Every structure is written in structure tokens, then in C-alpha cells.
Amino acid sequence: MFQMTVIQGWSSCVNTDVYQARWTQQKPSTIYIHGWNNDADWIELNVGAYLECEDNAHMPDPETFKSDFLEEDKFKRGIATYTFSQNDAVELTYSANSFAGGKYHYVLKLAYDHVRLDVGYEYKGKFLLKKATYCSYVANRGSVFNADTLFNPNPSAHGTQYSVLSANVTVGSNSERWFSPAPFCFPLKLKNGKWMSVSVAPTVDELDFSGFSNTPCFGGECAFSLDYTSEPEYEDSVHLPELVFRFDADSEFDALEKYTKGLVELGRVEDLVRQKADWWKGVMVCGWFAQGGTANCTQALYESHIAKYDELGIDWDMLTIDDFWGKEHGIWRVDEEKWPDLKGFIARQHKKGRRVLLWVCIDPKGLPDDEVYIDAGHRLLDPLNPKYIARVYESFRYMFGNENDSLDADGIKLDFTGVVPKPGECKCTKRLYGVRYLYELYKLFHDAAKRVKPDCLLDYQVANPHFAKFHDMTRLNDFFLPNDIALPVMETRAKIARSANFGAEIDTDHPDSVEYYENSYKFGNMSLYISNKNLDIRKAEVDAIRRTINEHIKSGKK
Numbered sequence: 001m002f003q004m005t006v007i008q009g010w011s012s013c014v015n016t017d018v019y020q021a022r023w024t025q026q027k028p029s030t031i032y033i034h035g036w037n038n039d040a041d042w043i044e045l046n047v048g049a050y051l052e053c054e055d056n057a058h059m060p061d062p063e064t065f066k067s068d069f070l071e072e073d074k075f076k077r078g079i080a081t082y083t084f085s086q087n088d089a090v091e092l093t094y095s096a097n098s099f100a101g102g103k104y105h106y107v108l109k110l111a112y113d114h115v116r117l118d119v120g121y122e123y124k125g126k127f128l129l130k131k132a133t134y135c136s137y138v139a140n141r142g143s144v145f146n147a148d149t150l151f152n153p154n155p156s157a158h159g160t161q162y163s164v165l166s167a168n169v170t171v172g173s174n175s176e177r178w179f180s181p182a183p184f185c186f187p188l189k190l191k192n193g194k195w196m197s198v199s200v201a202p203t204v205d206e207l208d209f210s211g212f213s214n215t216p217c218f219g220g221e222c223a224f225s226l227d228y229t230s231e232p233e234y235e236d237s238v239h240l241p242e243l244v245f246r247f248d249a250d251s252e253f254d255a256l257e258k259y260t261k262g263l264v265e266l267g268r269v270e271d272l273v274r275q276k277a278d279w280w281k282g283v284m285v286c287g288w289f290a291q292g293g294t295a296n297c298t299q300a301l302y303e304s305h306i307a308k309y310d311e312l313g314i315d316w317d318m319l320t321i322d323d324f325w326g327k328e329h330g331i332w333r334v335d336e337e338k339w340p341d342l343k344g345f346i347a348r349q350h351k352k353g354r355r356v357l358l359w360v361c362i363d364p365k366g367l368p369d370d371e372v373y374i375d376a377g378h379r380l381l382d383p384l385n386p387k388y389i390a391r392v393y394e395s396f397r398y399m400f401g402n403e404n405d406s407l408d409a410d411g412i413k414l415d416f417t418g419v420v421p422k423p424g425e426c427k428c429t430k431r432l433y434g435v436r437y438l439y440e441l442y443k444l445f446h447d448a449a450k451r452v453k454p455d456c457l458l459d460y461q462v463a464n465p466h467f468a469k470f471h472d473m474t475r476l477n478d479f480f481l482p483n484d485i486a487l488p489v490m491e492t493r494a495k496i497a498r499s500a501n502f503g504a505e506i507d508t509d510h511p512d513s514v515e516y517y518e519n520s521y522k523f524g525n526m527s528l529y530i531s532n533k534n535l536d537i538r539k540a541e542v543d544a545i546r547r548t549i550n551e552h553i554k555s556g557k558k
Helices: 252-263 299-312 341-351 385-399 435-452 467-469 483-500 514-522 532-537 539-553
Strands: 002-009 011-015 020-024 030-034 043-046 049-055 081-082 089-097 103-111 114-134 147-151 170-172 184-191 197-201 211-216 222-227 235-239 242-249 284-286 318-321 355-360 372-375 379-381 409-414 459-460 473-475 505-507
Touching: 002 089, 030 222, 043 341, 049 103, 081 089, 184 252, 197 211, 222 372, 242 252, 242 532, 252 379, 252 467, 299 341, 299 355, 299 532, 341 355, 355 459, 409 435, 435 467, 459 467, 483 505, 514 539, 532 539
Parallel strands: 284 318, 318 355, 355 409, 409 459, 459 473, 473 505
Antiparallel strands: 002 011, 002 081, 011 020, 020 030, 030 043, 049 114, 089 103, 103 114, 114 222, 114 235, 114 242, 147 184, 170 211, 184 197, 197 242, 211 222, 372 379
8 A cells, every 4th residue: 555645735745665756736747756764866757758750849848838637626635645555556647739739648657666657649640750758858858866877788898787877878779789689677776775777668569669778968867768760650649668667676687677577567578487398408519619600600510519529528418500501591491512411410419319409590681572671772581571471480390390301400599680670761561660670570480480399499689578488598699808707797698688588598608718617507508619629729618618517517417
């Protein structure tokens, strides 16, 4: 239970066990949110949001901003207190006209353990959306957050994931793509040492955006924005994903876990209970560094590569045949010049109790134009195209099936997944915008693969609750930093993935150091990317791999 108290003509407040919120009738669009222990305000929230469209004229007119909830009868009493159940929310409604002739509708929902900002916009006619900014209704002005640290859940090439709020940070496909996408959530460390988060909670139909950003503003203020780089077109109205504030987290990872749980409670994602195959856990071998390039992905190379592991007494479980065992990236069929007997190769691994994953990517090279999504000369896969859908189902039957004309492989490693459609002229079955494109693509691959082999392993580089049901393993992705920081950097990526992927397994990827090989099994599957040459000369690393497998990974199974 929680309460709202209204003193007509003066002020109002909402009290829950988690936070307090207060505002005055003289300035009802500014909400002060804070804790119970005489804390400084966590947020000085300016209720509002605005759209940037093709003519950039859809800014709200501050002179028309009004608080509609003040017209309700209950606010006309002198003093009144209202009690709400834990599943209810106090809804404060506001509106404003735009300079373009449209109308904004804002609803601030004060729930028991979080606060949500709901934004709708009505406009007669069509408009192209480029950006939506929350916590503000005037350009370059935002809200005040009493936080000194922002955690970026999207891993970057330089390894830095902590910054101040004045550093612009983006999660999404238009930023670095180590996770595509990462959680749409920014944990903020408050100056009292606790953590809160700012996130968006879209429905599937609201996934038209490509990135979620914090937006530093004048005077230390901050807003949060959705980037619509695909420029979706709307007619007459648009409803934005709700912006959500959650409080009382013990760490940045606890904040991410509360964000994921909150999406389930709001009905935005399904509460996923995974059915896992026993063989999904074990030691992974990938041949990328052994082959050293696409042209060298050959049966002869891989035969010699796994023979080297066997020679050194390294007991492994899963092999990934990397980029690329076919002729063209869009055609998932074996190149028999490179692989004269891929089916036999896979069958021999199965007899040894091992599994084989095939690398695939979303490059449409080799596909005919009538199966491809083309925008501004940019070629993508078209996940809603009936011809391409039929091709994908047939490709997975060929890769995973056990018929005479199929390979009987066990899973895929999906790569190059950061792209989304561009704006402008396009040829496609149906226009898709932002990460909704990735949603449809992942869904297609998942449904086609699981239809053929339900226990197949889908290894994607994604760590986001909205996409969790379409994959079985999160790949932590490339590491190009000094090896002496590999363990903390990759363990941080693993914690992000675990907070958002509903228990998917972890592919720890390719850092190469004794420390990493001795410890990475603690947060995921040991993953070995080592050339034959380095297997011969890096004695310390090989000893660490063999020792860790025998003493920690295989000992329980034996």
C-alpha cells in the first residue's frame, strides 16, 4: 500500500516504501523524487518530452503546457489523502500544443517501486520521426539527476563503461555493436552510494528506434533520448515507449536485473524459463585465428586444428567452424572445394561426443534482389519476405537436418548483427525500422532452427530482455584490449548478459592469457581461439587451459 496527500492550492506528495515524490500546484510539471532518510533529491524531474521530425518544428509550446490532473474533483478539496494498492499507480496528466499544430499528452505514473513517463503525440498528417527526447520540453534543457556515475551496458572497444552524466553515451545499433543490442537501461550511481536506473520499456510495436542515449544539457542537466535513425513515418499519432525510473538498487548489475524483472511485470517481455540441453555447457573451440581469414576456412585446416588440440591433451566439447564454410555469405550451403565432406566431418565429431556449430552472418551477398531489403542502395536480409523465409527454413533443414542431403550440424554462431535499415527510398516486403528489424530477423532464425532441431544451440551477440527468447547463448564478443585487463572487462560483459538474458549460457570469446583461461569458466564456457602456431609456442597458456579443464570443468562430469 502507498499514499498520496493533496493540499489544495499548495502542494502534493506520494509516499511509498521505496521513494517519495512531491510537487507544488504553482509548478506541477516539476516533480522532486527522493528517499526517506533526508536525502537530497534523487531527481528534479521536468515532466515532458518532444519529438524532432523532418522539419524540426514539433517542439512543444511552453505557453500551452498545462496540468490536466488539477482539474479533477479530488484535487479541489482542501486536504485529502488517498490510499493505493501496491499494483496501482497515481497518474498525473499533462498536455501541451506543438508549434507544428500537434498536441502532446504526458502521463506521469507514480507506482509503488518505480515511476514511468508515458508520452503520446497527435498530429494531423504524416511526419518522419528522427529523435524523441524525454525529461525536457525545451531544447538543451533537461532534468537534474543527483548522480555522479553513469554505467554504460553496451561494451566498447576501449573498455570504459563508467562515465559522468555529461558524457553522451548510446546503447543501440548505431553505437559500438559488441552487443546488438545491449539493455535499454542506464544505471546511475547516486551520490548517497545507491543505484537507480533510467530505461525505456517498449512494446514490440514500439521497437522502431535504433538507440537509447543520455543527452547532456545546459547547466549540468540531463535528458534521455531515443534515436530513430531509420526515420519511421507515422500518420496522425505516435506513442513512445515509456521511460522508467527505478530505485534502491545495490549495484549497477542489480539495477539491470530490476530493469529486466520490471519489463516482465509490465508485460513488455515474457518471463522466460529456458529448456537447456546438457551439451550447451563445456569447452568451446573456434577456428577463426587458426584459419586467419575467410579463404582459409577449409576442411584440411580444421582437421589439422582439432588434431593439434587432441595432440596436446586438451579435452573440448564444441567446435565452431568460422567465417566461412560456404561460397557467399548469404547462401548457407557448403563450398565443396573447401569442405569436400563436411557432413562426414560433423558425423565423426558426433561419434567422439562433440558438437559442431556453423558460423553465419546477415550479409546478403549472393541473394537475388527479390529476397533482399534494399534501402538507399544498402542491401539487407528481408525477414518478412516469403521467398527469403522459405530459403531460411530450407537452409536450417540443410544445416541441422539428419537426412542424406543435410549436414546434421548442432547450432550457429550469428555474426555482424549491428545493422538496421537506413532512411529514404526502399524496396522491401514491409518497412521495418530500428531494432524492430533485428527482432524480426532473430525471430525468423530462431523459429526456423528450432523447428528442425529443438536442442540446437543459437549463439548470438545480444544481451537484451526483448530478444532473449530468440537465442540460447550470449557471445561476449571481440576483445582488442591488453590481455592483463581481459578478465575484469569480460566478466563485466558477462554480468550484463546475465542480468538481461534469462539464464542463457555465456560464450566467453577470445582473450588469450593464463589468467583468463584459469578464471573465465567461472562465468561462462571456456572459449578457445588459438592458432596451431600459438598452440605450439605458448606453453604457459596451454598448460593453464589443460589444467583448468581437468581440475575445474571436467572434474565434476568425471
